[in-house]
Structures are given as structure tokens and as C-alpha cells.
Amino acid sequence: MPPRPRARVPLHPRLAHAAVPLLFVLLCVLGAIAGHITPLFLIREMLARFARNAVLVLSLLVPILAGLGLNFGIVIGAMAGQAAAIVVTLWGVRGIAGFALAWVLAAPIAVVLGIATGWLFNRARGREMVSGLIAGFFANGAYQLVFLFAVGSLIPFHAREVLLPQGFGLRNTIDLDGIQYAVDDLIPLRVVLEGSPVRVPLATFAIIGLFCALNLFFQRTKLGQELRAMGQDPHVAAIAGIPIERNRVIATVISTVFAAWGQLFFLQNLGTLNTYSSHEQVGMFSIAALLVSGATVTRATVGQAILGTLLFHTLFVVSPIAGRVLLGDAQIGEFFRVFVAYAVISVALVLHAWQKGSRKSSS
Amino acid sequence: MVVEAAAPAERAGALETLREQLREVGIPRLVIGVFLLALFGIAVATHMDLRGLITDSLLRVARNGLLVLALLPAIQGGLGLNFGLPIGIVCGLVACVITLNAGMAGWPALGLTALIGAALAVPAGIGYGWLLNRTRGQEMMVGTYLGFAVVSGLSIFWTMAPFHNSLLVWAIGGRGLRTTLTLAGFYDRLLDKLWSFPIAGVSIPTGTLLVFAAACALVGLFFRTRAGLTIAAARSNPRFARAAGISDERTRVQATVFSTVLAAVGIVVFCQSYGFVQLYTAPLLMAFPAVACLLIGGATVSRASLTHVVVGTLLFQSILTVALPVTSQVIQGDITETARLIIQNGMILYALTRRGER
Numbered sequence: 001m002p003p004r005p006r007a008r009v010p011l012h013p014r015l016a017h018a019a020v021p022l023l024f025v026l027l028c029v030l031g032a033i034a035g036h037i038t039p040l041f042l043i044r045e046m047l048a049r050f051a052r053n054a055v056l057v058l059s060l061l062v063p064i065l066a067g068l069g070l071n072f073g074i075v076i077g078a079m080a081g082q083a084a085a086i087v088v089t090l091w092g093v094r095g096i097a098g099f100a101l102a103w104v105l106a107a108p109i110a111v112v113l114g115i116a117t118g119w120l121f122n123r124a125r126g127r128e129m130v131s132g133l134i135a136g137f138f139a140n141g142a143y144q145l146v147f148l149f150a151v152g153s154l155i156p157f158h159a160r161e162v163l164l165p166q167g168f169g170l171r172n173t174i175d176l177d178g179i180q181y182a183v184d185d186l187i188p189l190r191v192v193l194e195g196s197p198v199r200v201p202l203a204t205f206a207i208i209g210l211f212c213a214l215n216l217f218f219q220r221t222k223l224g225q226e227l228r229a230m231g232q233d234p235h236v237a238a239i240a241g242i243p244i245e246r247n248r249v250i251a252t253v254i255s256t257v258f259a260a261w262g263q264l265f266f267l268q269n270l271g272t273l274n275t276y277s278s279h280e281q282v283g284m285f286s287i288a289a290l291l292v293s294g295a296t297v298t299r300a301t302v303g304q305a306i307l308g309t310l311l312f313h314t315l316f317v318v319s320p321i322a323g324r325v326l327l328g329d330a331q332i333g334e335f336f337r338v339f340v341a342y343a344v345i346s347v348a349l350v351l352h353a354w355q356k357g358s359r360k361s362s363s
Numbered sequence: 364m365v366v367e368a369a370a371p372a373e374r375a376g377a378l379e380t381l382r383e384q385l386r387e388v389g390i391p392r393l394v395i396g397v398f399l400l401a402l403f404g405i406a407v408a409t410h411m412d413l414r415g416l417i418t419d420s421l422l423r424v425a426r427n428g429l430l431v432l433a434l435l436p437a438i439q440g441g442l443g444l445n446f447g448l449p450i451g452i453v454c455g456l457v458a459c460v461i462t463l464n465a466g467m468a469g470w471p472a473l474g475l476t477a478l479i480g481a482a483l484a485v486p487a488g489i490g491y492g493w494l495l496n497r498t499r500g501q502e503m504m505v506g507t508y509l510g511f512a513v514v515s516g517l518s519i520f521w522t523m524a525p526f527h528n529s530l531l532v533w534a535i536g537g538r539g540l541r542t543t544l545t546l547a548g549f550y551d552r553l554l555d556k557l558w559s560f561p562i563a564g565v566s567i568p569t570g571t572l573l574v575f576a577a578a579c580a581l582v583g584l585f586f587r588t589r590a591g592l593t594i595a596a597a598r599s600n601p602r603f604a605r606a607a608g609i610s611d612e613r614t615r616v617q618a619t620v621f622s623t624v625l626a627a628v629g630i631v632v633f634c635q636s637y638g639f640v641q642l643y644t645a646p647l648l649m650a651f652p653a654v655a656c657l658l659i660g661g662a663t664v665s666r667a668s669l670t671h672v673v674v675g676t677l678l679f680q681s682i683l684t685v686a687l688p689v690t691s692q693v694i695q696g697d698i699t700e701t702a703r704l705i706i707q708n709g710m711i712l713y714a715l716t717r718r719g720e721r
Contacts, residue, residue, distance in 0.1 A: 120712065120716060123716035124715045124716045126500065127503065127504075127715050129501075129504045130446070130503045130504045130507060130715065131712065131715045131716065133504075133507065134651075134708050134711045134712050134715065135708075135712060137651070137704060137707075137708040138704070138705065138708035138709055138712055140704055141701055141702075141703075141704030141705035141708060141709075142705060144700075144701040144704065145701050145705065148701060149694070149698060149701065166695045168695075327523070329522065329539070331522060331539075332519060332522055332523065335515060335518040335519045335522065336519060338515045338518070339512065339515040339516045339518070339519060341515075342508060342511040342512040342515050343512045343515075343516070345508045345511075345512075346505070346508040346509050346511070346512045349498070349501060349504050349505050349508055350494060350497070350498055350505055350509075352501070353497070353498030353499065353500060353501035353504075353505060354497045354498055356500070356501075
């Protein structure tokens with residue numbers, strides 16, 4: 001990637017960027033030592049968790065490039081992915097064909113929802129992040145309306161085994177065994193760690209690599225360059241004749257579609273769908289994961305997305321175990337990791353607004 | 364000729380005033396109002412216990428009123444919708460736990476709890492306001508996530524805090540506060556029952572309503588005092604205010620403190636009426652329904668009044684109360700929660716995306 005001019009910020013930027021991930025590494029290492037966690041155990045956990053979450057985190061990059069900030073609306077993309085997973089499961093299409101079909105089905109839904117979200121972001125300029133968050137809540141209501149009430153009553157539905165006993169509405173959990181490990185086991189590979197075979201989702205890693213490459217490639221295309229110009233200075237970009245509003249919608253659509261596909265990766269690894277809650281925390285955890293790498297609201301790279309996913313989910317594994325060993329209560333560790341997720345996002349938002357404010361007042 | 368020309372102009376004028384009036388009432392307020400009337404209509408048509416519905420509605424209006432009112436100073440101070448309400452709410456919750464732990468009951472307990480809550484909210488509000496001054500333009504997002512972080516951080520506090528009253532901590536292990544603490548025997552519904560009287564089968568929670576009304580009056584009066592006018596002036600024109608010797612940094616902190624203190628007292632009143640203190644994740648999303656109330660009342664991101672607070676709380680809380688029993692006659696399952704999500708967040712989205720509201 002070509003070197004980019006660094007933004008003029010009052011804090012020493014390199015130090016600030018390195019401080020957050022370093023702090024996180026420290027937390028993880030201390031937690032691992034306290035919880036007596038062996039590296040092998042950690043590797044085994046991380047293989048699955050990285051495969052699950054990486055694409056979701058990568059889906060955040062394009063809106064950041066375009067200056068839209070952190071896209072809290074990826075929750076909406078995740079819902080599109082879930083809708084597709086539900087349909088594929090009902091049709092009984094199994095294995096990699098089922099997964100591919102889910103991808104194909106999820107894309108148009110995500111495109112439509114992405115356009116709607118992008119339109120919303122254009123109406124709420126300067127407030128994209130809070131609007132994205134609320135839009136996610138709103139979409140959750142609409143999602144419930146469809147899957148908890150309309151399915152089986154307004155929408156004809158025959159698979160009674162996935163319906164609630166009342167005859168309409170989907171059950172709280174849906175077994176996705178048809179597409180479970182569809183991609184992970186495309187290239188079956190087991191490595192024996194500590195005497196037990198561990199699944200290495202090689203194909204998933206390959207696709208994650210592909211997504212990384214796609215992101216990098218996209219930044220070099222004309223559209224990618226336009227988005228970068230918009231992210232750096234929307235006024236200059238507008239004068240240069242870049243169709244800002246249209247491009248912002250496109251950036252949102254790309255992000256939403258990636259999020260839908262990312263959620264499908266998540267589900268195929270997990271194997272069960274919590275119909276009404278699997279998507280809820282996708283935005284918060286993905287965004288927190290991106291930010292722990294030192295990424296900011298205005299600047300995030302593919303490398304940071306990967307690093308952040310690894311670091312954040314290491315903490316996710318370590319924290320409850322360390323909590324149990326140190327304080328005799330795994331619950332505290334769980335509270336702690338949620339707290340860290342929210343705190344990391346808060347700090348990033350504060351730093352972003354703070355730096356923006358001081359830049360404005362100094363110029 | 365002149366007369367003929369005037370007639371269409373007059374008609375256009377009449378149309379204009381109609382449109383103006385419609386704008387004054389606000390389309391969302393109108394839609395929600397009609398929706399509420401329809402719900403009551405169904406209730407009447409199906410011979411439901413209308414008195415019970417109205418009683419419950421009134422109770423919930425009184426219960427939630429202060430939390431909605433707490434948003435007003437923040438808007439007056441130019442901080443937008445205060446999604447950081449949970450910061451004040453947890454101050455009130457800490458106060459509840461402190462007095463419960465000490466085993467206090469009755470009026471002194473309630474008064475002291477509100478006092479401690481308010482006292483805790485002052486430094487919290489100063490810190491929050493200071494941070495919001497550093498993060499201008501992103502107050503709503505920063506407030507939202509700060510609130511989330513504080514609530515989740517407090518979750519750790521609840522499990523580890525040195526409270527030992529056996530009524531509050533888990534029976535097993537003897538450590539960590541329970542998720543829900545009952546107020547029965549402490550100050551459960553104390554205000555609700557104060558001077559409470561039945562009228563046409565509807566019981567009026569006089570005490571809580573009076574507290575809400577008094578708080579409204581207090582806020583209204585405050586914004587007529589010198590300090591209050593200063594806050595509003597700094598909001599509407601920071602540069603002019605600065606020229607007049609008013610620092611809008613100061614007034615914004617004052618507004619935040621005021622909002623946070625009201626939230627702390629508000630949650631104490633809420634708990635008193637609800638009969639339970641809910642800890643851990645319960646306060647996480649409490650700001651959003653309150654914000655929706657205010658917006659339904661006709662407020663915008665930058666403008667709000669006492670009328671908006673009262674009307675909005677009446678409309679939204681009544682809908683939430685009436686919707687469940689009424690819809691459950693038609694639809695199986697609880698559609699209220701889903702409807703709440705859609706109305707509440709649709710309303711907030713509408714407010715955030717209104718053009719010319721910066």
C-alpha cells in the first residue's frame with residue numbers, strides 16, 4: 001500500500017496507534033498467565049474464532065475509507081445473512097451448495113437494505129454513527145416483525161418443525177447442520193494438538209485472504225480512490241466532481257453485503273442460529289475488534305482488521321477463564337470483556353471527536 | 364380584479380395555515396395519537412377494563428416522567444439528545460443499593476436515596492460534561508457509548524462491591540448483588556400511594572405525579588432564572604454569548620450536570636413506583652425509550668419544551684401500556700416489544716434525519 005500522509009493530530013500518532021494494541025497484548029498475556037492458559041489451547045480456540053469473525057470485521061473498512069465512520073449498521077447486513085441462512089435451511093440445500101446459495105440469496109437483500117441505510121446516512125450527515133446504531137435497533141424490530149409474527153401467519157409457511165408451538169413465528173434456535181462447516185471443511189485438515197484433532201478451516205482462511213485482497217484492490221480502483229478523497233476532505237472531493245452522495249450509498253452497500261456474507265461465515269462455523277439474538281452484538285464486537293488494533297474512526301487498514309480480530313478474540317477466550325481463576329467467578333470475566341468492548345469504542349469515539357475538535361480550533 | 368385575485372391568495376393562505384398547524388402538531392405526534400385512540404377504541408369495543416388500562420397508563424407516565432424530563436436540560440444546553448442518561452441512572456441505582464444495604468426504610472430512606480443519587484450525579488455530570496466539551500459534534504455517539512461502558516463497568520462493581528446485607532446478595536456464595544432487588548418493606552410505592560385517590564374507578568398515583576409536576580415546574584422556573592437563560596443563550600448563539608461574557612463550555616457542563624442529576628433522582632422515583640431495583644444490564648437501554656417519548660412529544664434534536672415532555676410521555680407510555688392487553692386479544696404472543704422497538708427507534712431515526720435540524 002502506498003504510504004499515506006498522516007493526519008495532523010496533537011497526540012503523537014505512532015505512539016497512540018501502537019499504545020492500544022500493546023495494552024491489549026499486555027492484558028491478554030497477563031490474563032493467559034493468570035488463567036494458566038496454554039498456547040495450544042489458545043491456538044485451538046482462535047482458529048475457530050478468527051474464521052468466524054474476520055469477514056465481519058473486514059466489512060467495516062470501506063465506510064471508514066469513505067469518511068462515514070464506524071458502520072454500526074452492519075447489524076442490518078447480518079440480518080440479511082441470517083434470513084438467507086434460514087431460507088437455505090428450510091429448502092434443505094446442504095453442504096457447500098447450500099452455503100453458496102445462501103450467499104447468493106443474501107446479496108440482493110443486503111443490497112436493498114444497504115441502499116436504504118446509505119440513504120439514511122445521507123440524510124443524517126455528521127451523525128452517521130448514531131444513526132447507524134439506531135437503524136440497527138429499528139431493523140431488529142422489523143426483523144422480529146417478519147420472523148416472529150409474519151412467518152406462518154401472513155407469509156405461508158409449511159415447515160412446522162421450525163415454528164413456535166403457537167403456529168407462527170420461528171423458534172428461538174434453528175439448527176443449521178446443513179451448512180455447518182460447509183466451507184471450513186471444504187479442504188479437510190486436522191492437526192493433532194494435545195492429543196486431540198483440531199479442525200483447521202483452511203478454505204475459510206483462504207476466502208478471508210481473498211476478502212483482504214479484495215479490500216486492498218478496491219482501494220486502488222477509481223471508486224476506491226474517490227472514496228478516499230471523500231474521506232479526507234468531502235468539500236474538496238465535491239468540487240472535484242465526485243458524486244459524493246451516490247458514492248456514500250455504494251460504500252454502505254458494499255459494507256452491508258460483506259457483513260451479510262460475514263455473518264454466514266459466522267453461522268456456518270457455529271452451526272446454530274439464535275434467531276432473535278445472533279445478530280444483535282455483531283456490530284459492537286466487530287467494531288471493538290477493529291479498534292483494539294489501533295484503528296480509528298477515520299483510518300483503518302486490512303492489517304489492523306486482522307490484528308484486531310486476533311487480539312480481541314484472544315481477550316474473549318482469556319477473560320472468563322482468568323476471571324474464574326483470579327476471582328472465583330467466570331461471570332466477572334464475561335462482564336469484563338463486554339466492558340472492554342464498550343470502553344474501547346467509547347475511547348475511540350472520544351479521541352476521534354477530540355482530535356477533530358482541536359484540529360478545527362487550531363486551523 | 365383585486366378581489367378576485369385576493370380570493371385564491373386567501374385560499375392559499377388558509378392552506379398554508381393548515382399546513383403550518385399540521386407542522387406545529389407534528390405528523391408523528393398525530394399518527395401516534397391516532398394510533399393510541401384506535402387502541403382505546405378497540406379496548407372500548409371489546410369491553411375491556413378501561414379503568415384498569417387508564418390506571419396503568421397514568422402509573423407508567425408518572426413513573427417515567429422524570430427520566431424524560433432529564434433530557435430537557437441537555438437539549439436546552441445544545442448537547443442534543445442525551446443518550447448518556449444511564450450515567451445518571453447508575454448514580455441513582457448506587458444510591459438505592461447504599462440505603463438498602465443500610466437497612467433504611469420509609470420516607471427517610473426514599474429522601475436520602477434521592478439525595479445521595481443527586482450528590483453522586485454532580486461529579487459524574489461534571490466529568491461527562493467536560494468530556495462532551497472535548498467531543499463537540501459527536502455528543503450523542505459519545506454519550507451512548509459512555510453510557511454503555513459505564514453500565515457494563517458497573518456490572519463488575521455490582522458483583523464485587525462490599526455489600527453484605529443478606530437481602531441483597533445472592534443466597535449462594537454470599538457475594539455479589541442480585542439482579543433484581545425488591546423494595547417491598549423499604550419504600551415500595553411510597554409516593555404512588557401518597558394521597559392516592561380513586562376517581563371513577565381510576566386510581567391516581569398522586570404522589571409520583573406531584574413529584575413529576577413539581578420537577579417540571581422546577582425545570583421551567585430554572586430556565587427563567589439568570590442561570591437558565593444563560594444556558595439557553597449560549598446554546599442558541601455561542602459566539603454572541605461569549606461576547607456577552609458567557610462561556611458556553613461552562614453552560615454546557617451545567618446543562619449536563621442538571622440532566623444527570625435529574626436522571627439519578629428519576630430512577631429513584633422509577634424504582635419506588637416499580638417496586639424493584641434492577642441492576643446489571645437493566646439500565647443499558649433505558650435512554651432510548653425516554654428519548655423516544657420526548658421526540659414523540661414534538662421535540663427535535665435541538666428544540667424541546669416542557670409540553671413536549673408531558674405530551675410525549677403521555678402518548679408513548681400510554682401506548683406501551685395499552686398495546687399489550689389490546690393486541691393480545693387479536694394476536695397471540697407479545698407483539699408490544701416488537702412494536703416498541705419499531706416506534707421508538709423509528710421516531711429517533713426520523714428526528715436524526717430531519718433536514719435543517721443541525
